[in-house]
Amino acid sequence: MLWVDKYRPKTLDKMIVHQEIAMNLKKLVSEHDCPHLLFYGPPGAGKKTLIMALLKQMFGPGAEKVKIENKIWKVDVSFCSHVSSFYWLIFQIGLAGTRTLDLELTTLSSTHHVELNPSDAGFQDRYIVQEIIKEMAKSRPIDTKGKKGFKVLVLNEVDKLSREAQHSLRRTMEKYSASCRLILCCNSSSKVTEAVRSRCLNVRVNAPTEEQIIRVLEFIGKKEGLSLPTGLGSRIAAQSNRSLRRAILSFETCRVQQYPFTENQAVPPMDWEQYVSEIAIDIVQEQSPKRLFLVRGKLYELLVNCIPPEIVLKKLLSELLKKLDSELKHEVCHWAAYYEHRMRMGQKAIFHIEAFVAKFMSIYKQFLIETFG
Amino acid sequence: MSDIRKWFMKQHDKGNGNASKPEKPAVAASQPANKSTPPAKESGKPMHGAQESSGRKKTGKVAAATTLESNTKHKPNNGSNIDRSPAKRKNPVDSEESHDNVKPPSAKRTHKGDDDDDFVLSSERKDSVDEVSPPKKLKSGSGRVGKKSIDVDEDVELDQVESPVKAGGRGGGGRGRGAAAAGGRGRGGGGRGAFMNFGERKDPPHKGEKEVPAGSPDCLAGLTFVISGTLDSLEREEAEDLIKRHGGRVTGSVSKKTSYLLADEDIGGRKSSKAKELGTSFLTEDGLFDLIRASKPATATVQEVSKKKSLEKANYPQPKSSPIKGEVKDDGKSLIRKCVGKGLLPAASPTKQKSQTNIHDSLMWTEKYKPKVPNDIIGNQSLVKQLHDWLANWNKEFLHTGQKGKVKKQNDSGSKKAVLLSGSPGIGKSTSAKLVSQMLGFQIVEVNASDNRGKADAKIMRGIGGNTSNSIKELVSNESLSSNMDCAKHTKSVLVMDEVDGMSAGDRGGVADLIASIKISKIPIICICNDRYSQKLKSLVNYCLLLNFRKPTKQQMAKRLMQVATAEVLKVNEIALEELADRVNGDMRMALNQLQYMSVSQSVINYDDIRARLASSSKDEDISPFSAVDKLFHFNGGKLRMDERIDLSMSDPDLVPLIIQENYINYRPSTVGRDDSGVKRMNLIARAAESVGDGDIVNVQIRRYRQWQLSQVGCLASSIIPAALMHGHREALTAGERNFNRFGGWLGKNSTMGKNLRLLEDLHVHVLASRETIIDRVTVRTDLFSLLLKQLTNPLRELSKDVAVQKVVDFMDAYSLSQEDFDTIVELSKFQGHPNPLDGIQPAVKAALTKAYKQGSSSRVVRAADLITLPGMKKAPKKRIAAMLEPVEDGLPVVNDDALAESEKENSSDAEDQDADINGDKKPQMDVQSSKSKGIHVELDLKSTGNSKEKKTPASKSKASQSAGKGGRSSGATKRKR
DSSP states (O other): OOHHHHTOOOSGGGOSSSHHHHHHHHHHHHHSOOOOEEEEOOTTSSHHHHHHHHHHHHHGGGGGOOEEEEEEEEEEEEGGGOOOOSTTSOOOOOOSOEEEEEEEEEEEEOSSEEEEOGGGGGGGHHHIIIIIIHHHHHSOOSOOSSSOSOEEEEEEOGGGSOHHHHHHHHHHHHHTTTTEEEEEEESOGGGSOHHHHHTSEEEEOOOOOHHHHHHHHHHHHHHHTOOOOHHHHHHHHHHTTTOHHHHHHHHHHHHHHOSSOOTTOOOOOOHHHHHHHHHHHHHHHOOSHHHHHHHHHHHHHHHHTTOOHHHHHHHHHHHHHHHSOHHHHHHHHHHHHHHHHHHHHSSOHHHHHHHHHHHHHHHHHHHHHHHHO | OHHHHHHHHHHHHHHHHHHHOTTOHHHHHHHHHHHHSHHHHHHHHHHHHHHHHHHHHHOHHHHHHHHHHHHHHHSOOSTHHHHHHHHHHHHHHHHHTOSSOOOOOHHHHHHHHHHHHHHHHHHHHHHHHOSSOOHHHHHHHHHHHHHHHHHHHHHHHHHHTTSSOHHHHHHHHHHHHHHHHHHHHTTOSOOTTOOOOOSSOOOOTTTTOSOOOOOOTTTTTTOEEEEOSOOSSOOHHHHHHHHHHTTOEEESSOOTTOOEEEOSSOOOOHHHHHHHHHTOEEEOHHHHHHHHHHTOOSSHHHHHHHHHHHHHHHHTHHHHHSOOGGGGSOHHHHHHHHHHHHTOOOTHHHHHHHHHHHHHTTSOHHHHTOOSSGGGSOSOHHHHHHHHHHHHHHIIIIITIIIIITTOOOSGGGSOSEEEEEOSTTSSHHHHHHHHHHHTTEEEEEEOTTSOOOOOOSTTSSSOOSSHHHHHHHHHHHHHHHHHHTOSSOOEEEEEEOOGGGOOTTSTTHHHHHHHHHHHOSSOEEEEESOTTOGGGHHHHTTEEEEEOOOOOHHHHHHHHHHHHHHTTOEEOHHHHHHHHHHTTTOHHHHHHHHHHHHHHOSEEOHHHHHHHHHTGGGGSOOOHHHHHHHHHSTTGGGSOHHHHHHHHHTSTTHHHHHHHHHGGGEEESSOOOOSSSHHHHHHHHHHHHHHHHHHHHHHHHHHHOOGGGHHHHHIIIIIHHHHHHOEEEOOSSTTOOSSOOOOHHHHHHHHHHHHHHHHHHHHHHHHHTTSOOOOHHHIIIIIHHHHHHHHHHHHHHSOHHHHHHHHHHHHHHTTOOHHHHHHHHHHTOOTTSOOTTTTOOHHHHHHHHHHHHHHHTTSOOOSGGGOOOTTOSSOOSSOOOOOOOOSSSSHHHHHHHHHHHHHHHHHHSHHHHHHHHHHSSOHHHHHHHHHHHHHOSOOOOTTTHHHHHHHOHHHHHHHHHHHHHHHHHHHHHHHHO
């Protein structure tokens, strides 16, 4: 088993980082009725771990008896709100009425809670919120013997929900609060609407500091019986971008690669990160249509390999910034933000990443010529 | 003089350029030969220069002619003018003597060279003496001057005719000139109306670099050209256009009538070999230009006169060669037409004609010149005949069925009671139906799309209804009465159902009703449609005799149009009419309408008028997204009107933006002037890219929020702006790429991405199902993959085979990864230019892994829902079934193993009948899996609570172990079988 999973704290008491939050949560659920919760924080900070531990705290070990269900839900949609995702779908023109929409959704559920990822449905997420979640929220849990009279819905990636879906969500939160609690989990609370945020207890889960990460790594090393040189540990922590998960994973990768650790052992980067930094090198080396075409091919490669475009853009920016003169940094950051925003409004991510690359090339080329003639 | 010197300089440059160009060995070979000639030439030329300059002093007009001539003269620096000179000579001969194609035999040429010398000199003298010469004379004079100069050149070259390799010399000439011209003129002229063709023909090497000359509109009249291979600077369509504009004719293959084979390089194809066989002369593109330039009219009046003259000539052969079919029409008219045709043109006749036509002016030409007898119909004569036969025999066949009707079925056309005429609009289907019926004395009842053709009301089928369809029914069934009565006048009738494919929503059951009518009909029925393969007509087709009208050829049409034109005293040459026929796509009606329209404003119509007139109408046809993008990005794309651009990008509002997005990088924008560093281009690309992004955002608004009113904005942002910024020359970015627009890559990439996302989701579900982790999908890819891949492949690379395989399989089991997931991980970790993650793993190890995994699969609990096949169901159920998860460590697997061991022991005794059982089973392995899944069923357990759970559900557990045991047994058996 991977170390990330092996050494994941299962209860709130065993938390190494975020102990304070864990204690507060424990107090909250044991003494009071639990409010809706919104966990937000960067990836790898420990949101999911906290949630799972919290569930265990609330329902006991029964919360860990999960089953996976991949089910197609039939949702009746009134016709006027017909939405078609891609242009090759034939737009049916018909009379007013309803039609059935098939939504496939994977849920992870125990008797006490259901965990789902509504944003998987793309912009049909609204129907998931309106129909499925409502349906789940309505029914009281069967297990009435349990002390809790409600069940919990864990919604992941709430920040990726469309605005419509979030609007639908807030009504559900109020109406069915008697039988159901929502635990929302997301990376950025800024993309969750004000209305939803105000209905939840917001729990900010910070990224662990590097010291904390090193502590965790040392803890794991001790448990595994490995001797971890301090230099390596701190380098892993530094490279992890303050994501604990990433740190543990690369720690294990180091272990797989070479065991008796050496002080200056290379910490292998993620495959796609390496690819992105290659792209950045390509871009800085030459600014020409030909190079742009090459970069487009590489970007496609990343996207086809399921790397989310936002992450690609972010990583690309940080790689570019490493190579830039300070006077350009501000402008480039501005454009990156600009194109990222547009990317979220649009649908075809590659267009916007390419536009960013083209913009960068044009700025950089101009800059080079002005500076060096 | 300085001009001439310049020309000489250039010539030398050209020579050098040729030498430096190593592309053609032939050129190089002929180089020495060329080198040897200049002295001879130079000795000849200064004298000319003197003559010319003297000529220039005398009169400006002549000066123009001579400078032009100097153009033409210096150009032929090597073998090429051997081919061209006959052309020069032939042209005047044509225009002066008669229309008869006097084919100058090659032997005659050389003689003439000598003869002309004296003659030319005299003419030159005459020119310089006659200061004020009548325009006509001047024209001929200038023509002669042109001829003369060539001839003198020929004189020079007659000496060297033997030395140069013919083909090589010609090629060199063309190339050299192209290079020289390019320096002077930049990217100016070319590329008019060029379409990118997708054939394998190469782009012209000097595309758009030469100035396309303009000559008198009829300088090529009577000449027939065949174009072969790639020309130097013109696209084939452009060359055709050029020739046609100057009155020449372009045909597809070489025949005796062919005057020139237009080719810049001898590619040795069929055309060139045929041409050599027939003695057809070759002509380079430059030669063609010279032909045209040479004829450049000195003054407008000359042009006018010559045009008129040659027009008559062009018209002249036409009526004579073709028997006039329309002669059946009013005699007076045809007589006049004959007069016109003969070119006699008595002074009185035009006015007479005018007065006559004035009477009919109100009539549309399409009505006026409608064929009056079936023979008038252009083309499809055999079909008309067939229709005629069918109609003539109809009564015999079907009405007197009592006696002999059924027996008589020898000819196919008689066997069907109705006929279906099909073909594109305007080619005379309705007309032929009417004419044939008229000729046979049938009375026509026409029902077309303007009538309601719904199903007849069943109740009043026999009665008289207001409904058309009822009256049809009535008509169809009542005919028996009239024929039975057998009156003296005996009006037979025929039902013409026009536009049957137009039977639409309003005409419910129309086709079915028509079929029913056909079945009971007592009169012949003629159905007419445009598209025979239309879905609506599928059932009708079985009941009809199918006659498919084809489009008449353009020659046929032009012939007919010429008759009309002459009847209307309209001056138009045949080439122009052929172009018209070509443009209207075989639609005679449209051609006539266009002609009439043009006749209102002008009495002389030439090729360019027709082109200009129909340029707009030809646009209505469907254009592929590729040609739309080509046009938008075309060098002259900036000159398109806005509505044209919108039309182009709207031709396919989904694909055009994608193709544009894919290709905009490839264009070198023509709006940027000098741009050494490429900064401006990069800026434009950035702007175009942003606009493409805008288009995407607008598209989301359109599709997601149904803001369709934004579609114009969308196409503006996604297609027009990028194209407007970037239009110019396309260049290939990668080596070996064909310089055509690629298809948009987004679609393919997106679907691959979708597939990979699905695979990743499967993997994610499996990983989740192992309950070891609570990671989400994105993090699985971004964070977990590297480690997973290392865990899965590193042991295979480093450890010994068995240990490694065992380790990997254990790891896969721990995360309930299937073989497919393994592949997914490998697949999604592949990056172009990076080593394949599976490199360095021996195939044997891979095979062992597969084997080991398969082996383990019998004892492996079903982890994920999608692996289950239900017994009794052939396909996996569409809806995934909740998976049931058993902890690996406790309970079941142990039991499983025991059972396996036991069953192995048992099996040794009764292996035979096990085998038999399995043979009977089609997919033993599958069955095992499914039975197991049934046994285990929808319960799951946690490690920690596993024991208590086990107690709770002993039944299911035992069932599970039983079935597992069974599975083990049978799999053991299969193993042994192997």
